[in-house]
Amino acid sequence: DENAQTETTVSEEMEYTITGIEPGAGQSETNTEALSTYDSLDGWEQELASTGAMLTQLGEAIDNEEPIVVSAWSPHYMFANWDIKYLEDPKGLYGEDEAITTIARTGLKDEMPGAYTILDRLKWEISDVEEALLAAQDKEFEVVAQEWVDENQETVAQWTEEVEPVDGTSIELVLTPWDAETFTSNVAKVVLEQQGFNVTLTPVDPAIMFEAIVTDDADASLAPWMPATHGALYAEHEGNFEDLGANVEGAKIGLAVPSYMDIDSIEDLQP
Numbered sequence: 001d002e003n004a005q006t007e008t009t010v011s012e013e014m015e016y017t018i019t020g021i022e023p024g025a026g027q028s029e030t031n032t033e034a035l036s037t038y039d040s041l042d043g044w045e046q047e048l049a050s051t052g053a054m055l056t057q058l059g060e061a062i063d064n065e066e067p068i069v070v071s072a073w074s075p076h077y078m079f080a081n082w083d084i085k086y087l088e089d090p091k092g093l094y095g096e097d098e099a100i101t102t103i104a105r106t107g108l109k110d111e112m113p114g115a116y117t118i119l120d121r122l123k124w125e126i127s128d129v130e131e132a133l134l135a136a137q138d139k140e141f142e143v144v145a146q147e148w149v150d151e152n153q154e155t156v157a158q159w160t161e162e163v164e165p166v167d168g169t170s171i172e173l174v175l176t177p178w179d180a181e182t183f184t185s186n187v188a189k190v191v192l193e194q195q196g197f198n199v200t201l202t203p204v205d206p207a208i209m210f211e212a213i214v215t216d217d218a219d220a221s222l223a224p225w226m227p228a229t230h231g232a233l234y235a236e237h238e239g240n241f242e243d244l245g246a247n248v249e250g251a252k253i254g255l256a257v258p259s260y261m262d263i264d265s266i267e268d269l270q271p
């Protein structure tokens, strides 16, 4: 079968390696699960480093029209920058629709009702986030967030409606190091600071993010991806934090390849 032969070559050419991201990413664990679940990935490995390294390797592979399989997710600018496609995941390991979720420490609602109300109201369209991530390729996130707030005063007014301003109350938001969360957390910072809060943003690994919330080290986070990506961490700590619901809907994680690759599914890879 001619096709199978081509695919064998392609998988060999990729040295049976998925180009992954940070070891602490939820998605890196999903990849590990995929490696032990899909027969097509028998003998494959995942190379873990960083999102930056993955994007560099993806860009280089595409420049040379070489095959590559990467950890991919949306919203992210990778789908705008390059012609890439998600591989089908017939076993459903990567979930369907993910939502980026807001969580808070138990007690925040009573102690800082104003901040809680604002955090509970924060919500973005995925298209807004995607636009911001493109803009952030050549601007600081602080700037992109401030511009978004300036251009969306009506939304911001709804978020802060009837919330009493405060005088320098400190609040700490933990986030993960990825772009979408960095954008939304920076918008939250601008909005809360307009209300008189003194906001600290602390980027950490997903596991530390949940730890910080359940131990009251941090007040809230806009960064958990649910139900698949951070589902295990969520379940581990369930009951010890408050779930304020989705702040971005329609997110997705998966494995992706350049569109010129002649495969559509994880099962088209070859052991």
Ligand code: PBE
Residues within 6 Å of the ligand: 021, 024, 025, 026, 027, 028, 073, 176, 178, 206, 225, 229, 253
């Ligand atoms: N991500 C982006 C993260 C969550 C946001 C999919 C790379 C993760 O895997 O933990």
